[in-house]
Amino acid sequence: MGDQPSAEALLRAMAATLADQVVPNVSGGPRHSARVVANLCTILARELASPGPGEVDEQLRALLTDRVGAGVSGHNLPALLDDRLREHDEEFAVRALPILRMDVERRLAISKPSYLHDPGAAGSERA
Structure with missing residues (x-):
């Protein structure tokens, strides 16, 4: 199914949504949590795109x-x-x-x- 986004693309979209839409609109602990989750999504996307060990x-x-x-x-x-x-x-x-x-x-x-x-x-x- 070539028309479905890959797990990597989905994780990158989640990271962008959190960073661009959620983080600017929250503060304190929730803001930090959103940044952490966005960063984790980006790391997971890179891991999926990279060759394994x-x-x-x-x-x-x-x-x-x-x-x-x-x-x-x-x-x-x-x-x-x-x-x-x-x-x-x-x-x-x-x-x-x-x-x-x-x-x-x-x-x-x-x-x-x-x-x-x-x-x-x-x-x-x-x-």
Whole structure:
């Protein structure tokens, strides 16, 4: 059904409605709540539009398989990665860095895309 809006489009419309019509017409706690919900709708829309973690998981799985064999699953990837990085194996760390960077960039594109385009953005919000 190509004529129906996607979940991403619906979430973006909800965010715009809240930001443009609700937030300006309420104050106090309800205003804050409307902003939060609008922001959450925008984040969810970006998440739906983004590629999933599949490519990162595949690359990490391939990187870790040399040591642990075929028993690498998505659930134990973080723990196995932590264990390998604690070994201070510089060659492994050099191979893992671009994969981890890709994962961080994917996550930032969803949660805070401005951090990818403005190198000072991350530091400017720190307390």
